[in-house]
Amino acid sequence: MKTLHFETGTGPRSVSAVVVLCGKDIAINIGGGDTPHVGAVAVASPRESLRKDGTLSATASVMCVMGHKDDMPARGAALRFAAERNVNVVVSVGLHIDNPTESDFTAIQDNFEALLDIISEGLKQELR
Numbered sequence: 233m234k235t236l237h238f239e240t241g242t243g244p245r246s247v248s249a250v251v252v253l254c255g256k257d258i259a260i261n262i263g264g265g266d267t268p269h270v271g272a273v274a275v276a277s278p279r280e281s282l283r284k285d286g287t288l289s290a291t292a293s294v295m296c297v298m299g300h301k302d303d304m305p306a307r308g309a310a311l312r313f314a315a316e317r318n319v320n321v322v323v324s325v326g327l328h329i330d331n332p333t334e335s336d337f338t339a340i341q342d343n344f345e346a347l348l349d350i351i352s353e354g355l356k357q358e359l360r
Contacts, residue, residue: 236358238350241343244329245336249351253358257320258313262305262327262347265340269326271302276310278318290314290321302326309348316352317359 233255239248247264263269276292290311296303306325314321327344329336 245339265329267328271300271326272296272306274306274310276314
């Protein structure tokens with residue numbers, strides 16, 4: 233297995249990822265803020281798009297820790313990478329900022345999305 237590390241943002245708005253290449257499959261652990269943790273886990277598998285246009289899509293299952301709101305980011309990331317890479321993907325997400333302001337929420341969400349783009353590019357380079 234090979235491990236890759238990615239990060240973006242600074243301070244409590246930073247978001248980082250550890251990506252493990254497991255054979256052809258991928259496991260991604262994303263954490264950020266003041267207290268990175270496991271808030272939700274999503275497992276996605278690629279499949280033919282329901283549009284029947286020859287493109288790949290994915291289906292996902294999600295488990296969320298009680299009281300956490302990391303399920304949608306985990307699901308979205310798992311679906312994205314399963315469809316992009318045509319492999320099974322597990323994504324764990326845990327983002328937490330103490331006493332967040334609206335700008336904190338916006339910044340950590342923006343950094344999360346930027347991190348997904350960074351991971352996507354890193355996987356393209358690594359898996360040529």
